[in-house]
Amino acid sequence: MQEFYMKKFAIAGAAAALFVVPAAANAQAWVQAESGVDIVSVEGESNTGFGYGVSAGYDLALAGGMFVGVQGTFADSDTKRCVRDVMEAGDKACLEAGRDVAALLRFGTAITSQSKLYVMAGYANARADVTYDGPSVEAIEDELGVNGGIGAHGDLDGVRLGAGYEYALNDKLFVKTEYRYTNYENDFSRHAGVVALGARF
Numbered sequence: 001m002q003e004f005y006m007k008k009f010a011i012a013g014a015a016a017a018l019f020v021v022p023a024a025a026n027a028q029a030w031v032q033a034e035s036g037v038d039i040v041s042v043e044g045e046s047n048t049g050f051g052y053g054v055s056a057g058y059d060l061a062l063a064g065g066m067f068v069g070v071q072g073t074f075a076d077s078d079t080k081r082c083v084r085d086v087m088e089a090g091d092k093a094c095l096e097a098g099r100d101v102a103a104l105l106r107f108g109t110a111i112t113s114q115s116k117l118y119v120m121a122g123y124a125n126a127r128a129d130v131t132y133d134g135p136s137v138e139a140i141e142d143e144l145g146v147n148g149g150i151g152a153h154g155d156l157d158g159v160r161l162g163a164g165y166e167y168a169l170n171d172k173l174f175v176k177t178e179y180r181y182t183n184y185e186n187d188f189s190r191h192a193g194v195v196a197l198g199a200r201f
Contacts, residue, residue: 031056032198049079065110091134098127124160158184
């Protein structure tokens with residue numbers, strides 16, 4: 001029950017910020033393309049892949065060089081884990097990380113005129129795709145006149161924490177490095193190291 005209310009609070013907070021922050025005169029919108037290392041763990045077993053996506057948000061300047069903001073992220077990954085020769089039939093079963101969306105609140109400070117440090121926290125939802133293919137499946141498909149293997153997916157709710165460093169290349173363009181940790185339900189977790197190129201407008 002506590003996890004349910006935490007998720008609802010994070011969504012409500014992010015949604016409120018999306019409406020409130022743009023109305024402020026000193027709020028600034030931004031968008032970025034990102035990629036990096038994606039490490040997904042399932043019941044203690046980890047697999048590494050390549051993650052990529054986009055994020056967008058608003059930052060609101062506070063006194064003393066501080067700022068608060070909201071961020072939305074849509075990402076995907078090629079991280080997967082496969083088991084071959086299932087039941088000695090030559091089949092292959094794979095669990096693959098699918099799309100990942102997040103709504104986050106950010107809080108940070110300027111450390112120079114061009115650079116910032118920040119932390120972030122919020123709600124994330126990931127999709128896990130399961131596929132099963134091989135000789136035994138192909139035999140059934142031949143009888144039915146179909147192909148493509150067997151597949152299913154499920155969604156996982158989680159809490160994301162992270163920290164990052166941003167450096168302004170000029171008044172509009174910036175680069176970032178971020179570390180993100182997400183703890184999903186059903187003993188899934190994710191570590192991600194991200195680099196991004198973005199623009200403010």
